[in-house]
Amino acid sequence: MADKELGRVRSDFVTSVSKAVIKMLLDDLVEDGVLNDMESESILEENDSRADKARCLIDIVKKKGDPASSKMIVHLKSRDSSLYEKLGLSCSQPSQAASAPDPREPPDWSDTLIHTTEQFWKMKMDDKSIYHVTKDAFKNRLALLITNMKFTDGKFNRNGAEKDEENMRKLLSALGYEVVKYTNLTGKAINKALIDFSKHPKLKDTDSVLVVIMSHGKLGAVLGVDCKEPLCDNEEQDAYEVNNIYKQLSSDKCPALLNKPKIIIIQACRGEERGGVLVSDCAKPDLVCDDVKQPSPSPCADEEGLEDDTLRCVHKEKDFISLLSCTPDTVSYRDRNQGSILIQYIVQVFNTFAHQDDVEELFRKVMQRFEDFSVQNRRQMPTKDRCTLTRRFYFFPGL
Template identity: 75%
Template sequence: MAVAALTGVRTGFVDNVSKPVIKQLLDDLVEGGVLNDGESESVREDNGTRADMARDLIDIVRKKGDKASSKMITYIQRRDSSLYEKLGLLDNQPAPEPLEQEPSKQEPPKQEEWSDTLKHTTEQFWRGKLRDNSIYPVTKEAFKNRVALLITNIKFTDATLNRNGAEKDQENMEKLLSALGYEVVKYTNLTGKEINEALIEFSKHPKLKETDSVVVVIMSHGKLGAVLGVDYKKTLSNTEKQDEFPIDNIYKQLGPEKCRALLDKPKIIIIQACRGEKAGAVLVSDSTKQDLVCDDVKQPSPSLPAEEEGLEDDTLRCVHKEKDFICLLSCTPDTVSYRQRDHGSILIQYIVQVFNTFAHEDDIEELFRKVMHRFEDFKTQNKRQMPTKDRCTLIRRFYFFPGL
């Protein structure tokens, strides 16, 4: 019996378990439903020494019976296999049933299993992360002060560049961001200069001092390193300057040098725009016969060989000037991203699916990975697209804790 097994190793457990393992076991037991938050807090705060914490913990669990004791034995095996062997639990107890695979390690479900609405995290899950120094802190007060910037270019001065279907992207992202607790500052149809001005204004938003994070979403046509403004022209005279917004400006305006309010806070960037700059490209418009179009004004002719593009060089950046960022770009360098006229961009559709289904239990990097994995299913004739995580300087894990 599991209770007898724990009772038999009580002294050895008290003498040998480390304090970090005790804390991990407490988190496991809370998430596993063995302990409640009050019992966990009592073990942490009402005992002055490591040994007292260990003694209190094992006694509480033993009194809850075989099922609780069996779970604790399983958690000990997972958290400290050498302690598990030293205590002789393998000899005193049948091999514990394997733990269910952690949600963050699971592959995304099939398409029909995606959630249509955002799942909420539990109070228990949030409290279990509060004392973990490897996670960015999220308090209920900070959650109430979240703010996000959403910029969508749909209609261009040159009507042949209009992004039909992007209205759906704007609607979907605004709904998702609001559900995640963010006040959405929304702009539509901006020039490159106006995008920059909107970003500067956003960097002064009064809620940034109290928020735990920000999200910036920009959706437009694009090229490598830039998002295109609505006044972009296919051809320019010698005296004209092209209407573009350098993506690098996001890092400059929201970095610690110009935005102290966001120091040490996650800054999540999502860019839905192509990154192709091919010589000999042809202009692409949203033909009424096309259900799938790309978000670049340039697309290589299939008869021309691909040209290599240089990678962006991050080696000269100082860490203290750029930290706590993560960016998801809709495609790899030198490639295009696609948009459906009726449903919007493929990237935004997949982000909504993944976030609705997993944001309640996965951190942002795992969410982005699952979005990328989702593109394994995107295979339309000879078209492929792969999003890219870029310039990630997160030093901890960030959870949205939706519904907090």
């Protein structure tokens, strides 16, 4: 892999490359579309020494992956063949397919979160169309993580949910968020956890919050651990109305989050229907869903909640974005061993792209992963909901 080759020779490249060659490489990479003009100018103007310019250049290109790294190696060979040979590099001219990769081709997913560069952050801070992120605010990030695994009625236990909790906690921490974590809550306890979170003293200093809730669900609600099979439509159910999240974190109830991104992720079914044709051919499949009707009857879907996303007051509910694990009235799936499909895909996409993409683009890439998702004819499609972001929000991991 060319990016690993650049990593191998990084130290010698920084020590040996001349300023003139750096400028020529920048011109070549801008022409190829590997770098844009702002990135090129940032490398030259925001780094005083030749070594810092070289270090910044190779780090940015290396993070862009194998095709970009291959192009840099090719250009280095033509611009300074002696340095190319000294570094012990090898390359072949990228093919036409490599220079213009098919966007539908799956990327090389990263197992760990790729960090953004200081230069990328500084460049974005001059962009008035994004939410401002300072290093001080980054250090005060806060997230709420609620995972229901064990239920009073043991047949509703969510096998694999412990993997979801572990994966989300690691991701949130890597993104710079202090994680306030709860496990196995009733609907009332979920409500109290949100109220307590909305009063957390750290919120006044953060740049954003993330709220992740994972449980069984129905349309407009997530279910508490005391949920049961209702005997009739009007029987009270242990549930937390998702709409309350927006109320409890709204501008009037939580002024500390005024004009700050509030990112909501919910892994729970929103109904009982399948997202596609399903033929079950085993008694205990590894892939199950977070609807308590599977395999036994579940609460009827509430007619209100998430489908009704009309804003009563645009400034009262602002700067939200939500990713729900499935479309209305349908189920979402969870692997008994690896955890929810949604959470697996979120971790992969965020690890690989959060250093360069804003949250809406990250959510779109998560949704795109589900286009070809099919296990035993099961289908699932997450949906972005209730988005009132007025700017783009970047996580800037590793800032």
